[in-house]
Amino acid sequence: GQNIDQPTEMTATEGAIVQINCTYQTSGFNGLFWYQQHAGEAPTFLSYNVLDGLEEKGRFSSFLSRSKGYSYLLLKELQMKDSASYLCAITNNDYKLSFGAGTTVTVRA
Amino acid sequence: IAGITQAPTSQILAAGRRMTLRCTQDMRHNAMYWYRQDLGLGLRLIHYSNTAGTTGKGEVPDGYSVSRANTDDFPLTLASAVPSQTSVYFCASSAGTAHTDTQYFGPGTRLTVL
Numbered sequence: 001g002q003n004i005d006q007p008t009e010m011t012a013t014e015g016a017i018v019q020i021n022c023t024y025q026t027s028g029f030n031g032l033f034w035y036q037q038h039a040g041e042a043p044t045f046l047s048y049n050v051l052d053g054l055e056e057k058g059r060f061s062s063f064l065s066r067s068k069g070y071s072y073l074l075l076k077e078l079q080m081k082d083s084a085s086y087l088c089a090i091t092n093n094d095y096k097l098s099f100g101a102g103t104t105v106t107v108r109a
Numbered sequence: 110i111a112g113i114t115q116a117p118t119s120q121i122l123a124a125g126r127r128m129t130l131r132c133t134q135d136m137r138h139n140a141m142y143w144y145r146q147d148l149g150l151g152l153r154l155i156h157y158s159n160t161a162g163t164t165g166k167g168e169v170p171d172g173y174s175v176s177r178a179n180t181d182d183f184p185l186t187l188a189s190a191v192p193s194q195t196s197v198y199f200c201a202s203s204a205g206t207a208h209t210d211t212q213y214f215g216p217g218t219r220l221t222v223l
Contacts, residue, residue, distance in 0.1 A: 004151075008195045030208035031209065033211070034142055040216075041216070042214035042215060042216050043199070048211065050208070087151065091208045095140075095206050095207065095208050096154060096167065097154070097212060099151040099153070101149055101151040
């Protein structure tokens with residue numbers, strides 16, 4: 001099995017930066033996904049990392065360290081619409097996704 | 110339509126009743142999945158199908174069954190609903206089963222079992 005840990009809640013101010021950490025333990029690893037989920041809506045894909053390092057997509061960046069079992073999602077220039085849950089998920093040797101419980105980010109004016 | 114549709118949007122069901130949640134995708138994706146999402150637990154995989162005609166069990170399959178008669182449809186059936194099956198159910202699909210394949214989610218079905 002796998003354990004995936006991420007903080008339950010985070011609050012930040014509009015225009016600021018927030019970093020959401022995700023740590024995992026798994027017997028096999030084939031990549032890490034970040035999804036965004038607004039309240040009452042479906043999760044939507046944000047990023048995928050399989051190699052160590054930083055992947056940047058506009059205001060959002062995702063980092064992975066396979067040796068440390070660690071990833072983070074960095075949200076820059078926060079906007080009110082970024083208020084959502086952010087889900088960390090890993091794929092292991094059977095290529096199925098296992099999700100963390102999610103981090104609810106609240107952006108305040 | 111484009112993407113994944115689910116029906117119904119929400120349902121209140123008496124315990125012991127049979128219920129089928131419908132899922133249809135028009136992306137010609139080979140793989141499809143059913144998850145339930147509960148507060149504090151995240152998304153948990155119930156059943157999956159790597160391709161039409163095949164299905165497999167996920168993390169929490171008990172009390173649920175699925176079928177995959179064709180590429181587009183992947184219904185989830187609760188044979189005899191129990192209150193612990195109260196949850197939000199999401200259907201998802203991916204082009205294939207490679208570790209790089211992104212899963213795309215439907216809008217969800219909110220099910221309450223009384």
